[in-house]
Amino acid sequence: MNEELNYQDVIAKIKARFPDGTVRQRGDNGRAYIPNQVYNDRVEQATQSQWNQEFRDVEINVPHRYVKVVARVTIGAHSRDGIGFSEILIDGSGNAKQLSTAVDQAKAEAVREALDTWEIGWQDLAPYYQHEKDWGSNPALKHLLLFAPPGNAELNLQMQEIVDRHCIFTNCGAKLTRDEWELLGTIPNLDRSRMIYCFEHIPPHIKKKVPTDPLEAFLKKKAAR
Ligand SMILES: [Zn+2]
Structure with a gap:
């Protein structure tokens, strides 16, 4: 590492709220999410490119139709692991198809899971997960909502769109x-x-x-x- 990174500063930058409009909703099930590219860019900016990701394990299991990836993200002296899965599609003759896509998806999920342990995007996503069974409604995580800026009306509106x-x-x-x-x-x-x-x-x-x-x-x- 060329420059000394202040780990606390970097993590604060990683966890910081994203601009309005960053959170998207999936077309198929309406779940709120933040695109992977946004996470990637955030970590790039926060660490001034001084971070590393490696794939420690890629398991391609065609009989059971899944890809499992273990990713490790390292920032300064700290490493976090994430696991990602994806489904392998099978064509009419029982052969795997679009295997590289399945591997890419599992890799992206694994990196996202690793980054998630630094609470990236939590403040942004919590308002969308307030249903009683959702993680964002847990009383221990109320602080994520308390720091919402005054301009949060728009977020609430988007949330209502899902619920109302x-x-x-x-x-x-x-x-x-x-x-x-x-x-x-x-x-x-x-x-x-x-x-x-x-x-x-x-x-x-x-x-x-x-x-x-x-x-x-x-x-x-x-x-x-
Ligand atoms: Zn009805």
């Missing part, structure tokens, strides 16, 4: 649970900004298109309530 959805079925208007909203997101070609239904009122021809796995998971959770 009402069933458009005649005379229903029920507020969707997050699970219902996420279930809608699994339906192929459904425009979730217009076609908003509570589970009970999803029209039968649309309900048929809900993929099996998310549907079973949804029903299981529902039954557990």
